[in-house]
Amino acid sequence: GAVVSQHPSWVICKSGTSVKIECRSLDFQATTMFWYRQFPKQSLMLMATSNEGSKATYEQGVEKDKFLINHASLTLSTLTVTSAHPEDSSFYICSASGPSSYNEQFFGPGTRLTVL
Amino acid sequence: KQEVTQIPAALSVPEGENLVLNCSFTDSAIYNLQWFRQDPGKGLTSLLLIQSSQREQTSGRLNASLDKSSGRSTLYIAASQPGDSATYLCAVRRRSGGFKTIFGAGTRLFVKA
Numbered sequence: 401g402a403v404v405s406q407h408p409s410w411v412i413c414k415s416g417t418s419v420k421i422e423c424r425s426l427d428f429q430a431t432t433m434f435w436y437r438q439f440p441k442q443s444l445m446l447m448a449t450s451n452e453g454s455k456a457t458y459e460q461g462v463e464k465d466k467f468l469i470n471h472a473s474l475t476l477s478t479l480t481v482t483s484a485h486p487e488d489s490s491f492y493i494c495s496a497s498g499p500s501s502y503n504e505q506f507f508g509p510g511t512r513l514t515v516l
Numbered sequence: 517k518q519e520v521t522q523i524p525a526a527l528s529v530p531e532g533e534n535l536v537l538n539c540s541f542t543d544s545a546i547y548n549l550q551w552f553r554q555d556p557g558k559g560l561t562s563l564l565l566i567q568s569s570q571r572e573q574t575s576g577r578l579n580a581s582l583d584k585s586s587g588r589s590t591l592y593i594a595a596s597q598p599g600d601s602a603t604y605l606c607a608v609r610r611r612s613g614g615f616k617t618i619f620g621a622g623t624r625l626f627v628k629a
Contacts, residue, residue: 509559
């Protein structure tokens with residue numbers, strides 16, 4: 401299957417700083433990317449959907465000014481957690497799918513964010 | 517609104533037992549249903565993907581079925597092994613609303629040696 405990478409795999413930061421997480425599709429063009437958040441012992445919750453070249457669509461309850469998403473190319477999407485606080489500590493996972501809506505979603509390995 | 521429910525929430529079985537994990541969803545208008553495995557602190561490993569036009573998929577000791585009309589899927593694991601211990605997630609990709617994927621809460625499986 402197609403490969404999606406995330407960088408970094410883990411990050412520790414101080415409260416108030418911003419953190420950027422990258423999601424890359426390595427061997428296919430991802431017209432749509434999804435960002436998920438997973439708290440300990442809970443399932444994945446969709447945060448936002450991004451299409452290449454357009455603004456992301458955020459799920460209800462997700463602050464778009466806090467979680468900035470950029471999908472500038474067909475292989476890269478970034479999630480920036482601005483002014484991070486301890487409650488933002490979580491496991492962030494991205495997924496990507498190709499041009500057809502029938503295409504399978506491929507998931508990245510996740511990024512563990514810890515805010516001190 | 518699509519909701520995905522997984523039963524049981526947790527399961528502990530002795531090694532060698534055959535077992536069934538259940539997933540139900542409220543909206544039958546789906547593109548596909550996917551089963552994942554997640555080890556503690558790790559990402560997702562895709563196990564089986566069933567397109568909406570299919571009724572089942574098999575891979576090794578795993579078999580997943582899909583009944584769209586009743587909104588149900590089952591994951592059958594044959595001859596369970598301690599290495600199968602993990603959380604199993606069911607995910608449904610919607611046909612509408614941006615083709616989003618909605619996850620169930622998962623079933624935590626522990627296989628005792």
